[in-house]
Amino acid sequence: MSNPGDGAAATGQKQEQGQAAAQGQTQAQPPSGPHIQVTKSGPYQVTGHIPLDEQIIHQVHLHNEFMPGREIPQADVYSLCRCGGSHNAPFCDGTHMRNHFEGTETADMRPFADRIADTAVGHTMTLLDDDRCAYVRFCHREPGDVWQLTENDNNPENRHEAIVGVSQCVAGRLVEVDKDGNPIEKPYQPEIVILQDQPESVSGPIWVKGPIPMTSAEGKEYEVRNRMALCRCGRSDDKPFCDATHVRTEFRDSSVKAEYEQPRERPVGFAAKSEAGAA
Numbered sequence: 001m002s003n004p005g006d007g008a009a010a011t012g013q014k015q016e017q018g019q020a021a022a023q024g025q026t027q028a029q030p031p032s033g034p035h036i037q038v039t040k041s042g043p044y045q046v047t048g049h050i051p052l053d054e055q056i057i058h059q060v061h062l063h064n065e066f067m068p069g070r071e072i073p074q075a076d077v078y079s080l081c082r083c084g085g086s087h088n089a090p091f092c093d094g095t096h097m098r099n100h101f102e103g104t105e106t107a108d109m110r111p112f113a114d115r116i117a118d119t120a121v122g123h124t125m126t127l128l129d130d131d132r133c134a135y136v137r138f139c140h141r142e143p144g145d146v147w148q149l150t151e152n153d154n155n156p157e158n159r160h161e162a163i164v165g166v167s168q169c170v171a172g173r174l175v176e177v178d179k180d181g182n183p184i185e186k187p188y189q190p191e192i193v194i195l196q197d198q199p200e201s202v203s204g205p206i207w208v209k210g211p212i213p214m215t216s217a218e219g220k221e222y223e224v225r226n227r228m229a230l231c232r233c234g235r236s237d238d239k240p241f242c243d244a245t246h247v248r249t250e251f252r253d254s255s256v257k258a259e260y261e262q263p264r265e266r267p268v269g270f271a272a273k274s275e276a277g278a279a
């Protein structure tokens with residue numbers, strides 16, 4: 001498995017394969033369709049020709065929007081850095097082996113429906129919340145946050161804004177359902193998006209869009225979701241998912257490091273917003 005324009009990752013993977021063979025492990029053949037394999041304290045191995053893009057989160061008035069980032073080379077298969085140390089971000093360059101990355105998956109693997117921690121009940125829909133937050137803040141809209149908007153969804157503008165905000169919750173923390181329990185959102189086409197967070201001056205997680213199966217390093221299947229955010233800073237306590245630690249640790253990947261190496265003023269009120277639980 002190789003990355004566009006970088007032989008170092010392939011070298012690192014060959015070393016890992018050699019180690020696996022030496023330990024008597026067999027390398028499973030990846031599925032033919034879109035798929036993400038989390039490797040043991042290594043990268044995400046992506047197969048099935050999934051489009052790879054970069055998007056930049058930027059702020060417009062009181063809400064965030066996405067704008068296109070740099071063009072990233074496309075490939076049938078590629079490995080995405082999970083340790084945060086690659087010099088060829090977003091791709092793996094084998095750094096995880098040199099920095100002894102500890103990537104044990106700690107996330108609760110139960111389906112979303114079994115992990116719901118909170119709900120907001122409106123007149124026409126209900127907001128389900130599992131509290132798995134990547135802090136991309138699309139839940140804050142101009143007229144209010146999506147919890148308030150859902151509770152006041154008898155106003156059509158509130159209902160529309162809540163649905164838009166929730167469908168852009170990259171972590172899949174938030175799901176709007178109708179009164180029959182059906183999700184109110186369009187399925188995304190399979191795509192992987194590398195996020196950069198301009199207002200926070202940090203690099204963000206990997207946004208997995210659309211129904212892409214993902215297998216743990218132990219060979220267990222995660223629930224297939226329409227939205228997931230994967231950690232690529234290496235510091236999440238909820239691996240493989242992002243838990244917003246990249247903001248606190250000011251993670252900047254190698255593609256933006258120089259750009260952000262200026263003294264930075266954290267936006268006033270960040271702590272308060274974070275405690276409020278932005279999605």
Ligand code: FES
Nearest residue numbers: 231232233242245
């Ligand atoms: S990228 Fe968000 S916690 Fe690592």
